[in-house]
Amino acid sequence: MSEEVLQQATPGLIPGSGTARAAKATRLSPSFISWLQAGPMMLVFLAFFLIPLVFVVIVSFWDYNEYQLLPAFSGRGYTDTFEGCIAQLPDLCTIGKTYLKTLKLCFLVWAITLFIGFWVAYFLAFHVKSKTWQMGLSLLCTIPFWTSNVIRMIAWIPLLGRNGLVNSGLIKTGLINHPVEWLLFSEFSVVLALVHLFTFFMVVPIFNSMIRIDKSLIEAAYDAGATGLQTLVNVIIPLAKPGIVIGSIFVITIVMGDFITIGVMGGQQIAAAGKIIETRLNALQFPAAAANAVILLAITFLIITMMSRIVDIRKEL
Amino acid sequence: MTETTKKGFSRRTLLKGSAGLAGLAAGSGAITGFPYVHSAEPKVLRYLGTAVNEGDDISKQCLKDTGIKIEYITATTDDVTKRVMTQPNSFDVLDTEYFSLKKIVPSGNILALDAKKIKEFDNITPVFTKGETPGGKKIGGQGTAPWKVLYLEGKDSKKFATSATEFVTLIPTVYNADTLGIRPDLIKRPISTWAELLNPEFKGKASILNIPSIGIMDAAMVVEASGKYKYADKGNMTKEEIDLTMKVMTEAKRAGQFRAFWKDFNESVNLMASGETVIQSMWSPAVTKVRSMGIACTFQPLKEGYRSWASGFCVSKGVSGAKLDWAYEFVNWFLSGYAGAYLNRQGYYSAVLSTAKAHMEPYEWAYWMEGKPAEKDIKAPDGSLLEKAGAVRDGGSYEDRMGAVACWNAVMDENDYMVRKWNEFIAA
Numbered sequence: 042m043s044e045e046v047l048q049q050a051t052p053g054l055i056p057g058s059g060t061a062r063a064a065k066a067t068r069l070s071p072s073f074i075s076w077l078q079a080g081p082m083m084l085v086f087l088a089f090f091l092i093p094l095v096f097v098v099i100v101s102f103w104d105y106n107e108y109q110l111l112p113a114f115s116g117r118g119y120t121d122t123f124e125g126c127i128a129q130l131p132d133l134c135t136i137g138k139t140y141l142k143t144l145k146l147c148f149l150v151w152a153i154t155l156f157i158g159f160w161v162a163y164f165l166a167f168h169v170k171s172k173t174w175q176m177g178l179s180l181l182c183t184i185p186f187w188t189s190n191v192i193r194m195i196a197w198i199p200l201l202g203r204n205g206l207v208n209s210g211l212i213k214t215g216l217i218n219h220p221v222e223w224l225l226f227s228e229f230s231v232v233l234a235l236v237h238l239f240t241f242f243m244v245v246p247i248f249n250s251m252i253r254i255d256k257s258l259i260e261a262a263y264d265a266g267a268t269g270l271q272t273l274v275n276v277i278i279p280l281a282k283p284g285i286v287i288g289s290i291f292v293i294t295i296v297m298g299d300f301i302t303i304g305v306m307g308g309q310q311i312a313a314a315g316k317i318i319e320t321r322l323n324a325l326q327f328p329a330a331a332a333n334a335v336i337l338l339a340i341t342f343l344i345i346t347m348m349s350r351i352v353d354i355r356k357e358l
Numbered sequence: 359m360t361e362t363t364k365k366g367f368s369r370r371t372l373l374k375g376s377a378g379l380a381g382l383a384a385g386s387g388a389i390t391g392f393p394y395v396h397s398a399e400p401k402v403l404r405y406l407g408t409a410v411n412e413g414d415d416i417s418k419q420c421l422k423d424t425g426i427k428i429e430y431i432t433a434t435t436d437d438v439t440k441r442v443m444t445q446p447n448s449f450d451v452l453d454t455e456y457f458s459l460k461k462i463v464p465s466g467n468i469l470a471l472d473a474k475k476i477k478e479f480d481n482i483t484p485v486f487t488k489g490e491t492p493g494g495k496k497i498g499g500q501g502t503a504p505w506k507v508l509y510l511e512g513k514d515s516k517k518f519a520t521s522a523t524e525f526v527t528l529i530p531t532v533y534n535a536d537t538l539g540i541r542p543d544l545i546k547r548p549i550s551t552w553a554e555l556l557n558p559e560f561k562g563k564a565s566i567l568n569i570p571s572i573g574i575m576d577a578a579m580v581v582e583a584s585g586k587y588k589y590a591d592k593g594n595m596t597k598e599e600i601d602l603t604m605k606v607m608t609e610a611k612r613a614g615q616f617r618a619f620w621k622d623f624n625e626s627v628n629l630m631a632s633g634e635t636v637i638q639s640m641w642s643p644a645v646t647k648v649r650s651m652g653i654a655c656t657f658q659p660l661k662e663g664y665r666s667w668a669s670g671f672c673v674s675k676g677v678s679g680a681k682l683d684w685a686y687e688f689v690n691w692f693l694s695g696y697a698g699a700y701l702n703r704q705g706y707y708s709a710v711l712s713t714a715k716a717h718m719e720p721y722e723w724a725y726w727m728e729g730k731p732a733e734k735d736i737k738a739p740d741g742s743l744l745e746k747a748g749a750v751r752d753g754g755s756y757e758d759r760m761g762a763v764a765c766w767n768a769v770m771d772e773n774d775y776m777v778r779k780w781n782e783f784i785a786a
Contacts, residue, residue, distance in 0.1 A: 107773065108443055108465040121778065135782040142785070204633050222562055225634070226618045308618025309568045310611070312785030320784075323436035324570070324777040325443060325461065 094338075101331035110327055118332030122317075139312040140340065146228065146303065146313070147296045150235040154292050155285065157236070158243025162284070163277075165244075166251035167259075179248060182241055194234050194302055201225040201233075226308030234306045235296055242295070243288035250284030251277070282352045290345055297341045314340075401426040401684050406442075407453025408435055409623070410669065410706070411532055415739060416697050424691050426684055434622065435569065442467050447676045451685055455669045457502040457571065459527050460769040463516055468672045470510045470525040475686050478693040478710045479529075485760055486530045486668065486709065487522070495761030497666075501575065501593020501768035504530065504668045528670030529689050530709035532701050535664030535759045539630060539640030543654040552576075552583035552662050555637060556610045565629055565638035568619035570780035572767050574600070575665050576639045577607050579764070583662045593768030597775055604779045608786045619784075623647075630655055642705040645752075650742060657705075659753040663764030670709070702726050703739050707756065729755030 069077075104115035126134035133141065161182070169175045185193060200206050201224040208220040223229055254277065262272040278285075300315030314337045321330035405412070405428050417428040431449055433441060439458050441448060446467035454462065462468055473479045484490050489497050489505045499506070509519040510527055518527070540549050545560075555564055555576070566573050578592040581603055589599060610616070617635045620626045626644045629635045631653050640657065648655035671692070673685045691697075698708030699717035703726065708714040715723055721733040729751055736745040753759045770776055 107769075108461045121774075124778065135785045139781075139785045198628070199632070202632050202634055304621075308616075309621060310616060310619060310784065312781070316784070317781055320570070320777060320781055322440070324773070325440060326774065326777070 097331045097334055100328055101335045103328040103331075105326055105328045108325060115328070118326075118328040118330075119336075121329055122332055122336065135312075136317070139317060140314055142312060143297060143314045144340075146231060146235070146311075147293055149232050150239065150296050151289060151292050153232070153236045154240045154243045155289065157240050158247055158288060159281075159285070161240070161244045162247035162251055162281075165248050166254075175252070179244075182244055185237075186241065190238060191301070191305075193238060194305055197230065197234055197237075197306065198225065201230055226306070226310065228307070228311065230306040231303050231311060234302050235299070238302065239292050239295060242291040246287040246291070247281055247284035250281040254280045286348055286352045289348060293344055293348075294341055297337060297344075399680075402429060403427070403450045403681070403684055403688055404429045404431060404448070405451045405453065406431045406433065406438060406449035408433065408438060408455075408669075411453050411692075411697070411701070413700065413739070416692075416700060419696050420688065420691055423696075424687055426688050426691075428688070442674075446674050449674055450677050450681060451688060452672050452674060453531070453669060454528070454672075455667055455767060456504045456507055456528060457667070457767040457769050459507045459518075460502060463507075463510070463518070463527060466514075466516060467675050468527075469675050469677060469682075470513060470515075470527055471529055471672055471686070471689065473524050473526045475690075476526070476529055476693070477690050478713060479526075481710050481712055482530055482693075483707075483709060483711055485533070491757050491761045492711070493757045493761070495757060497760060498663065498764040499766075500589075500591045500764065501665075501766035503766045504528075504533075504670075526672075528672050529693070530668055530670040531692060531697075532670075532706045532708065533666065533668030534642050534706050535666045535753070535763050536639070536641060537660055537664050537753070538658050539626075539638055539645045539648075540656050540658045541630060541633065541636040541654060542656050544633065544636045549637070549658050550661050552579040552660050553585075555580050555639075556584065556606070556615060558613070558615070560615070560637050562614050562617055563634075563636045564615050565618055565620060565626075565635040566616070567626070567639050568621050568784065570777050571769055571773065572665075572667075573619075573639075574603060574776060574780065575765060575767060577603050579662055579665060581606050583660075592765045594770050595772060595776070597772055600770075600772060600776050600779050604783050608783050611783065611786055646705055646738070646744060650738070650744060657752040659759070659762070663762040664753075664759065665765055665767065666760070666763040667767040700739050703737075705751075707760070711756075725749075725751060727756045729753075729758060 100110065101118050102114055102116065104111040104113050104117055122136055123134065126137060165175055165178055169178060198205070202208070203220045203222065203225070205225070207224060208217075211217045212220065258276055258280075259272060262276050267275065298315050300313050300319050303311055303313040304316060314333070318330045318333045318337070321327075321333060401424075403426055407430075409432050412430045412432060417430065421427055431441075435455060435458065438452070438454050439461055442452060442454070442458075442462050443465055452468060484492060485497060486504045486508060489499055489503060491497065497503075507518050507527055508530075509521070509523045510525040511517045511519045511523065513525055515525070519525075538549070538552065538555060554560070555566070566576050574595075575592060578589060578595070581587050582589060582592070584606075586606060587599070587602055589595060595603065618625075618629060620629055620638070623641065623644055626638065626640055627647045629638060630640065630644075630648050631651055642657055645655050645657040671689050673682065677685060693710045693713060695710075695713035695717040698710055698714030701708050702714050702718060703722065705726070711727075715727075718726075722736070724730040725732040725736055725745075732745055732747050732749050734747050735743055736749065738744050753762075
């Protein structure tokens with residue numbers, strides 16, 4: 042009896058061919074497999090990001106009183122936020138000033154972390170030859186992250202204070218007579234702390250892009266007679282762009298939403314977009330807080346869209 | 359349309375639903391033959407509050423005396439209120455301030471306590487019930503004074519009663535008269551008025567707290583002290599008054615008057631101890647803390663008087679049955695003396711003076727409550743040295759301090775507007 046006949050008579054009797062047939066019957070289309078692979082992440086994304094976000098947008102259009110949300114459509118969260126903005130023109134209203142200040146801090150922190158992060162990554166990628174040292178040194182960069190955010194931030198206070206280490210050191214060396222006041226509770230201290238906290242988020246993606254640059258490209262540039270600067274501008278920076286953009290997105294989104302660092306290091310005197318949301322929450326004005334969150338999200342989204350216009354991350358990766 | 363959605367969403371319906379479910383569960387428990395399951399349960403109360411009344415010593419003593427285990431849930435005043443609104447089932451006993459009641463009571467999430475079941479209720483200091491000191495001094499009633507919000511009209515009422523009823527919103531526990539803290543070693547001259555807070559002499563060395571509803575009261579004290587304006591009620595300003603107050607503060611801020619604002623106890627201690635500020639609004643135990651670090655700090659009495667606050671206990675609407683009995687037992691224990699003495703020794707005042715007195719040494723009582731020089735060294739509840747023999751408490755006796763209260767922490771009718779203006783002040 043041929044195998045085929047046997048199989049027809051008693052399907053599944055021969056193990057190998059039986060499973061093959063079963064697989065054939067339920068053959069999954071490639072697109073289904075892709076969905077299956079992306080599925081878990083998508084569900085997490087849906088449950089913990091998209092759905093809450095939709096709620097925030099919905100609540101931002103609700104009304105409220107002292108102690109509860111009133112689920113009736115109302116633009117009050119938004120109109121309260123921009124109250125008096127038109128009447129005050131050409132002067133900026135609070136919300137305008139607050140966003141301008143947030144953007145300014147964000148820009149400064151972004152520019153400084155990018156500068157420092159780029160050179161740290163450059164050093165790690167091109168000057169450190171051995172893989173072991175590269176690994177070791179980039180691990181060294183993570184050491185500050187072994188303590189909590191708050192501790193790293195608060196550690197600046199005894200250093201920068203009116204009677205802090207820096208001031209007393211400067212006075213002892215005779216460089217100044219009176220303590221420098223702007224070291225602490227100022228925009229300076231805010232930017233300093235934020236740079237300290239977030240430079241690492243720039244280093245890692247840029248480093249990651251840089252080590253994947255084919256070294257022969259740099260040699261080719263050198264052979265073709267390019268100067269160091271020309272190589273940097275025309276070869277390294279374009280190829281490190283995806284890392285730069287990803288690092289920038291990290292830093293910008295964190296700084297735009299930050300209110301704890303800005304609060305502590307700014308002596309609670311510097312308004313930030315996140316601070317407005319916090320104050321609204323504390324006053325139990327949830328719709329107004331949600332409205333401000335939506336505005337903040339829109340602005341951050343706008344910045345990121347602009348950045349991804351400059352570099353198509355998907356293509357570059 | 360709004361009417362139905364409102365009904366659909368109301369938290370109270372939700373609560374009723376869950377209460378019903380709880381009832382069902384209890385009922386089914388009886389049917390399956392375990393009617394005594396509750397009595398075997400450990401007595402545990404989840405206690406939501408700020409850290410003022412909370413202490414390991416208090417919870418340990420309570421467990422020893424009553425068998426009730428207290429689980430503290432500590433949050434800032436704002437977060438406590440937020441939690442009552444959004445998660446009323448996440449706590450049993452609520453310890454909060456009287457000024458929060460204007461928000462909490464209308465939400466219907468708390469249960470008024472029955473005065474008849476509180477053993478010491480008639481011994482509670484007249485500060486709460488009549489608005490006067492035991493010695494008969496009339497206390498300023500501006501703001502959300504406790505006696506304005508102490509009683510409810512009925513068990514489930516959301517309206518404050520104008521005269522005494524059986525139903526008490528918060529059983530008082532602790533209160534104090536707040537003023538400015540100063541660093542006498544750095545200021546080197548007497549300070550006697552709230553107006554000094556904005557004195558350009560202290561440019562870049564002053565601070566107030568960044569809790570809008572309290573900060574604006576301090577600001578109002580300053581505005582009145584400097585003679586710029588006299589409020590009808592500092593704790594309930596009109597929009598124009600809020601604008602005026604914030605304008606004065608904003609000008610001072612722009613001129614660089616403030617070093618920083620603080621939001622919690624430790625921040626205020628650090629600012630003062632490090633010398634970043636020399637004059638700021640402060641809480642009495644924070645001053646004590648700075649002093650126990652060996653740094654001179656005075657809780658300075660001022661001629662315009664004090665801004666006062668008070669807090670007390672109530673329970674969550676979801677609490678019933680045996681748990682409600684434990685809650686009463688706990689509140690009764692709290693007023694029975696040990697906790698009161700403990701709080702008095704930190705510089706606060708206890709609501710029932712007679713029981714606290716019985717738990718304190720005569721020399722302690724004389725120092726803390728009668729304004730007399732300390733006969734012996736004064737120790738904190740943890741045994742550390744607070745004051746050497748011979749020291750006198752800042753501001754003097756209970757009568758002098760509570761008798762000089764000018765206003766109380768408040769939630770204004772225009773609270774929403776005030777919060778927006780406060781944001782502008784911070785952004786200025």
